[in-house]
Amino acid sequence: MPPRTRHTPILRGMTAETTFGTTRPLDWLCLAPHPDDAEIGAGGTLIRLARAGRPVGVLELSRGERGTQGTPGERAAECVAAARILGLAWRGQLGLPDGELTDTPGGAHALARVLREGRPRVLVVPHHKDRHPDHSGSYHLARRALHLAALRKADLGGEPHRVSRVLLYQGNGDIAANVLVDVGAVMTDWEAAIRAHASQFAGGHVSETVTPEVVERRRARLMYWGTLARVRYAEAFESEEPLLIEPEGW
Template sequence: MLAGVSLPPAPFQTIFGAAQPLDWLCLAPHPDDAEIGAGGTLIRLARQGRAVGILELSRGERGTQGTPEARVAECVQAAAIMGLVWRGQLGLPDGELRDTLPGAHALAAALRAVRPRVLVVPHHHDRHPDHFGTYQLAKRAVHLAQLRKADLSGEPHRVARVLLYQGNSDIRPTLLVDVAAVQDTWAQAVLAHESQFGGESVSETVTPEIVERRRARLTYWGTLARARYAEAFEAEDPLLVDPLAL
């Protein structure tokens, strides 16, 4: 984690913890997306003392179930369960997440504020427009955040690594993370979003069967990794691997 960095005024709302330089930051189009797609990995990192955070781009205000206020409270509860050091919301409009210059400026300013080393974003193959829109928006924001002459507050920041996480569609991962040891905590964090997963089923994602359904994917990826459960990610750039660790 970076130390001694002077943080500019926040271009977001902090709902949990304190804005600070982060080791890992997960971008979520809506509340609960980060928990579902990358929650186990984030929990593992937090348990190892890494500074881990989540930034929701929207408040999920157009979702069929739950209110923005209820969903904020659920995000706070899930953050505590996961051991996050920070959780924030950018406040972009739900249902309209796409690559726009104002949105990219807002996100780039947020990246400069919390200065993540690793950024985790939804995969561009996701069927949900807000999810692949978040990917496209993140690509521009990552570029803007490192430009010294960009019209942004804060010091330039270069994200060292971008990883893509699985949402609602299949992916071809280049990285699998063993999350078997944190399954109980992961399930608690997901189910903290009671407004989405405690009522009737309205979609394949908004359903009380969410843990069972997502765990089936974790089991599949775990089989390939020779682990009980694994989360899948894709790295767009080649990963440097120590051959002695293989």
Template sequence: MLAGMATAGTPEAFETIHGVAGPLDWLCLAPHPDDAEIGAGGTLIRLARAGRAVGILELSRGERGTQGTPDVRVAECARAAAIMGLTWRGQLGLPDGELRDTLGGAHALASVLRAVRPRVLVVPHHHDRHPDHFGTYHLTKRAVHLAQLAKADLPGDPHRVGRVLLYQGNADITPNVLVDVEAVQDTWAAAILAHESQFSGAAISETVTPEIVERRRARLTYWGTLARVRYAEAFEADSALLVDPLAL
């Protein structure tokens, strides 16, 4: 366990389930175990292979999911983290099914942001049918703001996230960032299927299904067509991107 925050009504600690917490180049926030792999796994694997410090933070243990148990799902997250080559993976322990913009949750998340100090934060898109996904987006907006305030009642030094990217969940988005992930497809699929409790049993939804890789790869193929590559992951920048015209 890593010491967390002392603010009333928030967790006392966040849990490290893989690696060692420290400054990260990229951090992906996942409402539930496996969301990060499905929505942004290929990009995270590419970054890790390039030597970047990359992490995932689950906000909940997925304890209300139809399949699997919290302990099983945490173990699956650890296996997937090793497959992906992550620097760190953590668990915040907020209640599954209740992820939304609350002061207590924002303090908890802001304390993690101060502890691992990501330069780029990757967050579920607010256009999603799942309340925990769009709730995570709105909770993150408050946490990012709190983490940078010198006078916020939080442990650690203030930290300003440099960039926020939104990843696709269960609904269409209009991306303005596409990432070529063709070279990491085998590793990406292995990381998703490490969540065996979700993807080896009966189909529960369009996401919790043994066909998850096939279904998600269809989306990667579509985005890849737009980018003139075979497979691409899609993101939306939460604020305007500054582009060097010489790189275009």
């Protein structure tokens, strides 16, 4: 019996579902392990970019089907409502299993395909030190997908694409922030985008992240990062690589 090749038809067949907008070249793409993670971790920055005319997108890696609150259908509808508030050009769903997000060949090939189709300049991913295993697993999945998307001989279809910058966003733990974005002017819409996920943030306390106090807790973090940047509110990101800056733009 001949050995199985690494790239099976199953891997080639996995693809993302568009849930909002249209697939197009994107400036920034934010990966969310579950519905609502992008809004909580990077929503203010996405709103600022969208208002500046930049095409930005969000890709949910799972439907959050194992969450205590909300059905997959309810959460999908909430994602559409939040996408309108954020001003997204595109939102998609990869459909990987909730609670089992990690670096797998099938998931990495599917995500690499999205990177080739969307061609983002900047990719925003969860931090690898996050306490939630789906968040840390998403980081490692993204790293493999970034590598595959740039390989000309990878069996993915489409043209190879190399993302210019990867930023890590804050989830359920601290980060070594070296990139701060002033989001003070968009806090009203930032809060509205989070609250669009009503199944998660209305009712009783379920976990450290699924709680009615999520906006209050996150706002406190944004105020802390804002203090360091001498603004009222700032979203924090970590770049694992040095940032090249044009000094004339300082």
